[in-house]
Amino acid sequence: MRLGRIWGVPVHLNPWFLALLGLYFIAGMLDRGLVAFGLVLCHELAHVAAARALGHPAFEVELLPFGGVARMGTEVFLEPGREIRVALAGPAANLVLFGLGLGLYAHGLWEGQLHSFFLQTNLLLLAFNLLPALPLDGGRVVRAWLATRWGYLRASVWLARSGQGCAVLIVAGGAVGFVCGQNGLDIMITGLFLAYAATRERSLAPYLQVRYLAAKTREVLAGKVLKATPLAALENVPLGQLAAYLRPGTFCLVWVLSPDLELRGIVSEGRVVEALFRRGGHTRVGELLS
Numbered sequence: 001m002r003l004g005r006i007w008g009v010p011v012h013l014n015p016w017f018l019a020l021l022g023l024y025f026i027a028g029m030l031d032r033g034l035v036a037f038g039l040v041l042c043h044e045l046a047h048v049a050a051a052r053a054l055g056h057p058a059f060e061v062e063l064l065p066f067g068g069v070a071r072m073g074t075e076v077f078l079e080p081g082r083e084i085r086v087a088l089a090g091p092a093a094n095l096v097l098f099g100l101g102l103g104l105y106a107h108g109l110w111e112g113q114l115h116s117f118f119l120q121t122n123l124l125l126l127a128f129n130l131l132p133a134l135p136l137d138g139g140r141v142v143r144a145w146l147a148t149r150w151g152y153l154r155a156s157v158w159l160a161r162s163g164q165g166c167a168v169l170i171v172a173g174g175a176v177g178f179v180c181g182q183n184g185l186d187i188m189i190t191g192l193f194l195a196y197a198a199t200r201e202r203s204l205a206p207y208l209q210v211r212y213l214a215a216k217t218r219e220v221l222a223g224k225v226l227k228a229t230p231l232a233a234l235e236n237v238p239l240g241q242l243a244a245y246l247r248p249g250t251f252c253l254v255w256v257l258s259p260d261l262e263l264r265g266i267v268s269e270g271r272v273v274e275a276l277f278r279r280g281g282h283t284r285v286g287e288l289l290s
Contacts, residue, residue, distance in 0.1 A: 003063075009048055010060045011041070017063050020189055027184065032117050037063070039121050042097060043090040043129070044070050050089035054082055064193060069135060080144035080248055087140035091126045098122040133163035134201045136194075144248075152212050153244045156205040163198025167191050206240075206281075213246060213273045226251040233257065233285050235264055239272055240281025246272070256285055265289040 003011045017040070024033030040063050047070040048058040062069045072086070101119045104110040110118075130138040139159040146155035174187030229250040233242055234257050246252055252269040267288045275283055 006045065006061075007048065007052075009058050012060060012062045014062055014064045014193075020186055023185060023189070031114060035114065035118055036121055039094065039097065039118075039125060040064070042093050043125055046089040046093035047086055050086045054086065056082075056086075064197065069197075080148055083144040084141050087137040087144070090137050091129050094122040094126040094129075098126070131166055132159065133166045133194075133198065134159040135163065135197050139163060147248050149247075151244045151247050153205055153209040156208065157202055160198050160202035160205065163201065164195055167195035167198060170194060209243060210273075210276060213243060213269075213276070216246075216248070216251075217270050217273050228253055230255055234259065235286025235289075236284050238281055239276050239279075239283045239285060242272060242285055243276060243281070254285060256289060 003013055005011065017037070021030070021033040021037065024030050024036075041061075044061045044063065048061065051058050051070070051072050056072055059071045062071070098119055101110070101115065101122065105115060129136050130141075132142045133139045134143065134156065139162065143152075143155045143159050146158070149155075150158070168191075170191030171188050174183060174185075174191055177183040177187060178185060227250050229247070229252050231242070231245055231252050232255045236259075242254065246269060252272075254267045254269070254272060256264045256267055258264050264286065267285060271288050272285070275288055279287075
């Protein structure tokens with residue numbers, strides 16, 4: 001559901017979030033639902049503002065029960081430091097809003113149940129989004145750190161699995177709390193959506209890996225200097241397997257080895273990425289020497 005544009009960026013409301021607002025309405029707490037909506041929107045706009053400050057536009061914002069998604073160009077993720085700053089902007093906004101809420105209470109300007117809900121929701125969004133699991137902000141921070149060691153694809157898949165595991169725990173905990181009368185259905189809905197979003201992140205990881213590699217190649221062609229890193233691979237290794245070892249901040253030179261470990265030649269990362277697009281991930285790296 002499209003809500004409109006803010007700062008020129010289209011804003012969409014995910015049906016799951018709409019369902020959550022419906023639950024608040026049925027329970028007679030629509031005011032709380034609107035507060036949650038406003039806080040999630042502020043969280044996502046903070047990501048957009050951080051990306052723009054670094055010179056990267058956002059394409060759209062989708063509001064989800066646990067925070068949302070601000071979709072940006074792949075270039076944001078080429079430098080781990082950039083991705084970390086953009087990812088932390090959302091939780092930082094909730095921390096600032098929490099402090100603002102405390103200040104209003106200290107000066108007697110706002111109190112009561114809605115004020116308490118405002119504070120609690122900011123803390124929940126802050127803590128929840130810092131979990132080390134994709135697609136949450138904490139998962140993006142950890143991926144940026146792990147990508148320099150494991151490669152973008154392996155880090156993405158591992159953290160998407162972490163998101164699926166966190167979702168199972170949240171749904172289970174929400175179900176127990178619901179049976180015991182400690183919470184409503186909102187926690188289970190959030191957990192179910194996290195499971196869906198994490199599964200989607202995992203399925204999209206290979207596609208995003210190719211986009212990421214293409215964007216990195218464009219940066220090199222634009223004149224950016226990157227550190228060269230050697231990789232050694234047997235000539236029968238598929239390019240799809242090799243691509244998992246390409247890392248941020250470096251440009252790889254692949255030493256192609258024969259079965260008896262003799263050097264057959266050297267292939268640049270640029271040729272690997274080009275062959276991935278043209279021939280597919282099943283292509284053997286040795287074929288690039290002919």
